[in-house]
Amino acid sequence: xxxxxxxxxxxxxxxxxxxxxxxxxxxxxxxxxxxxxxxxxxxxxxxxxxxxxxxxxxxxxxxxxxxxxxxxxxxxxxxxxxxxxxxxxxxxxxxxxxxxxxxxxxxxxxxxxxx
Amino acid sequence: xxxxxxxxxxxxxxxxxxxxxxxxxxxxxxxxxxxxxxxxxxxxxxxxxxxxxxxxxxxxxxxxxxxxxxxxxxxxxxxxxxxxxxxxxxxxxxxxxxxxxxxxxxxxxxxxx
Numbered sequence: 248x249x250x251x252x253x254x255x256x257x258x259x260x261x262x263x264x265x266x267x268x269x270x271x272x273x274x275x276x277x278x279x280x281x282x283x284x285x286x287x288x289x290x291x292x293x294x295x296x297x298x299x300x301x302x303x304x305x306x307x308x309x310x311x312x313x314x315x316x317x318x319x320x321x322x323x324x325x326x327x328x329x330x331x332x333x334x335x336x337x338x339x340x341x342x343x344x345x346x347x348x349x350x351x352x353x354x355x356x357x358x359x360x361x362x
Numbered sequence: 363x364x365x366x367x368x369x370x371x372x373x374x375x376x377x378x379x380x381x382x383x384x385x386x387x388x389x390x391x392x393x394x395x396x397x398x399x400x401x402x403x404x405x406x407x408x409x410x411x412x413x414x415x416x417x418x419x420x421x422x423x424x425x426x427x428x429x430x431x432x433x434x435x436x437x438x439x440x441x442x443x444x445x446x447x448x449x450x451x452x453x454x455x456x457x458x459x460x461x462x463x464x465x466x467x468x469x470x471x472x473x474x475x
Contacts, residue, residue: 251405280463289366289452289465290406303462338405340463348394348413348456351463353406 249273251354253339259360265327268357272320272341278302279316280351281324282338290338296322329361366455368466375443376474383438383469385453394456395436396463397427401449409451412436423447448473 252271260266272279277298282290293312295303298319307314311330316322326333336358340351367386375381387393394413398406410421417429427438436453453466 287467289454289467291465292462295462340406348411350394350396350408350411350454352408353398355403355405358403 251339251341251352253337253354253357255357256355257358257360259362260329262331262361263328265325266329266359267323267325268337268339268359270322270324270339270354272322272339273352276341276343276352277319278342278344279322280340280342281314281322282340282353284336284338284356286335293324326359329359331361334359334361366453366464366466368451368453368469370469371467372470372472374472374474377445378442381438381440381443381447381471383451383453383471385436385438385466387434387436387453387455389434389455389457391458392429392431393458395427395429396454396456397421397425397436397438398452398454398465399423399449400452400468406452409438443471443473445473445475447471 254269279296281293283293284290293307294314296316299316314324336356338356340353342351365388396411397409400406409425410419412419412429420426425440429436450468450470452468454463
C-alpha cells in the first residue's frame with residue numbers, strides 16, 4: 248500500500264510570511280494527525296482529525312496555525328504569519344482507528360526553516 | 363502528568379556491540395508502547411509495539427524490546443549493532459485507547475567502526 252504522502256519536502260520562508268503543507272494519508276485511514284518536531288525534541292501533536300472533524304487541537308497555536316481536512320481525505324496545515332520558532336519538521340501521520348494499538352504510519356515530513 | 367522519558371540523549375556503540383536504549387513512562391495502567399526510528403531527513407518508521415501478552419516483543423531489523431510493568435519501562439535492545447542502525451530512536455506511548463501518541467525526546471545512536 249502507498250504510504251503517507253507529504254509536500255513540499257523543504258520550505259524556507261521569511262518571518263511573517265505564510266506557508267502551507269499538504270498531506271495525503273493512507274487510503275481508508277479515518278484518522279489523520281499533524282505533528283511538529285523541533286530539532287532535538289520528540290514530535291508533538293498539533294491536531295488530530297477523525298474523518299473531517301477535529302478531535303484534538305489543544306496544542307495548536309490557533310492565532311497563527313490552521314488546518315483542515317476536506318472530505319475526510321487530504322489535509323492542509325497552514326501557518327500565517329510564521330515566526331522564527333516555527334522552524335521545525337512537520338509530520339503527518341494516519342491510522343485506521345484513533346489511538347489504536349497498531350500505531351500510526353508517518354510521512355517523510357516537511358522541513359520548514361523560518362529566517 | 364503522563365509522560366515518556368528517554369534518559370539518554372546520545373549513545374555511542376561500536377559496530378558489533380550490543381545496544382540497549384532506555385524508556386520509562388509515567389501512567390497508572392499499561393499503555394500501548396512503541397519504538398520508532400528516524401534516519402536523517404526521513405519520517406518515523408515503526409520498529410515494534412507492545413499492547414499485551416508476551417512482554418518480550420520482536421521487531422524489524424533485529425530489534426527487540428522488553429516491557430517491565432514493575433519498572434514502567436520498555437527498553438529497546440539489539441544484540442549486534444550495524445553501522446546502518448545509526449539514527450534517532452523514539453519511544454512513544456498511547457496512554458488509553460483513543461488517546462494520542464506521545465513521544466519521548468529521543469535518543470541519538472552513533473555507531474563507531
